[in-house]
Amino acid sequence: MLLIKRRYLIILLIFAVCLSSALFIINSDGYKSQLKQIGYHNLQRLKSVENDDVIRVYRANSEILQIVASEGYNGDIIILVSIKEDKITMVDILDHDETEDYGGYIVEEWFLNRLCLPIDNELNTVKMKKVKSNDVVAVTGATISSNAVVDGVNKCIKNYGGLRDE
């Protein structure tokens, strides 16, 4: 009888460990470690300005780093946007599932560099040629994916406005 009870207790213990591990993984900040891998340290999370779209906001010295989820052609694209002194200084794609020959090009440096613009106005996707200073030329043949990235960056610009007012 005692043996059976002990068996149940062991099962319960294993369950408790699994559950707490799962909860820890869910609540742990995987993005923070990802940012550290990129080279960002001394990250201060600003939970109060996070929302459904902008899922993480950090202050890293004088930079504001925002991680935003934006819906692409094949699901969410996770974008890291760094803003410093009213200018987008860096955009990186942390995760995506876009088609290699089409939207897959959004990870290319030449496309991401196009997004590094002042944040006076929201960015605008164009298809062929940059005319206005806030225009971002989409990746050829991948307008949906490009739009998703630009939308994501725009959400960060908007959110940065709120953060600045605080």
Add this chain to the structure above:
Amino acid sequence: MNKKTMRLLALFLILIMVLPFAACASNKQETSALQYQGNLKIVSANETIEIPFNDIYKMESVTRNVNSVTSSGEEVSNEVLGVLLSSVLSENGIKQEELNSIRLVAGDGYAIDVPTEIVTEKEIILAYEFDGNPLKEKKQPLRAAIDDVRSMYFVSNLTKIELNPIAEDNVDESISKAIILETEAKQIELHEYTYYENVDKAIKVTELFGKYKVKEDGSSEFVAEENFTKTEKNEVLGTGYFKITGENSPLFISPDLPKGMHVKNFLTLSSDDIVFVSAKQMINYLPTRQVNGVTGAKLEEVVDSIHMNSDYYTLTSLDGYKVEVTKDSLEHGIISVNDEGLYKVSFDSTMPKSASVKDIHTISVGTGEKAIAPTAESDKSNDTKSKENESALWTITFEGLEDGIFDFTSDKAERKLELVELDTQITKNDKEVSDSWNGYRVLDVLAFLKVTEFDSLVMTSNDGFEMEYTKDEIDDTTIFAVMKNDEMIKEDTLVRLVQDSQFASKWLKGICKVTVK
């Protein structure tokens, strides 16, 4: 905790563990169900038939193994399950084998014409399963599948089929005029087009078609490498551009069309009796020969590839210089390109030098009135001339002299005149270019020919191009250059007029005649 509670707890734990799997299984069942709201539109000249996709799924299905070749040349094999288009059509009183061509249209705007030979000879399957799996959401409700064709015909998200949308007669086999796109690009307005990381130059199709009066409601046929052919409606082409610089050029591209409808590296685009030709692609893909040490596409192959059948051809340069040649002469000619991107038609020694055309812009069907042929006469005159000037590298014929015509040769220049050096620095494509030249002062040559007074000199190059220089433009720094940077100038462009000027716009190459006025 009693035994019963323990058991309940264990059961609860098992249930928690099993539930997610059960949820996954139920999701899978949902996606595999063949249900799709909406209708397949079949559009003919007279009517539009709408067939619910769910009805198509219920029709008698077929399973076929189909092979296709992707745009990157990869061969793909699939087992597809679907309904034959012929069955769908026959239920509506239409026979597939009696159709000319069809146009498959996807929900995202992608569209492609399936040519008559495929429509009449092959099974077209409206597939809803590939390799045992239902189509992914974005490819639903149907995907076309045809055995042994290019994958561009495997239209996903197929929502509309247009029957016989193009009168095949529109693609005229008898071409009367060919426009060289690369040369045309020097004349027509170019637009900037961002293509991936580069900003390239492009011709707006409507502007090109407007200039050459290509019918807006017609259709055109692309021919690209590896015998790729594709027919497209002119109204669709009108939404786009022909990118003529950079990667994959010439490339038909449109900001409003799916990438799959772009046509890269095309050789020709023909519409009615006109064809737009990429000389660059002709040189890359057609058989070549060497003429005067220069390699280029065989002229007869060029004319053959554009289906221009005539006994005479008129070659026209961008500046309007025209030469008519016979069909036989094509076998002695080439289209080549030089380092500056200038396309030229040139012939071997069986044809006079005047038959060569620099900046070749058009090739059209000739009348035969002034056609130059590679006759024995022409050979003989060349032979006579070459004997006369056996040791001469070059000859400039001076006309308008008091005592008539004089052939000024390299031998005479070497013996009688001083070879001078001239260093130049010009602006070319916004860059400073420095060169060192050796040659003979034009004024020294005129003095040698006892020309004391003149108003202007008209110089003619070996492709017939003429340029006039006023007396003021000819000074001590104007030379007939024969060497550039210590190397002899290529035979083809010898002798070259060079001046100490900022731009090289009046530096005429291949001078063979000077008329003193």
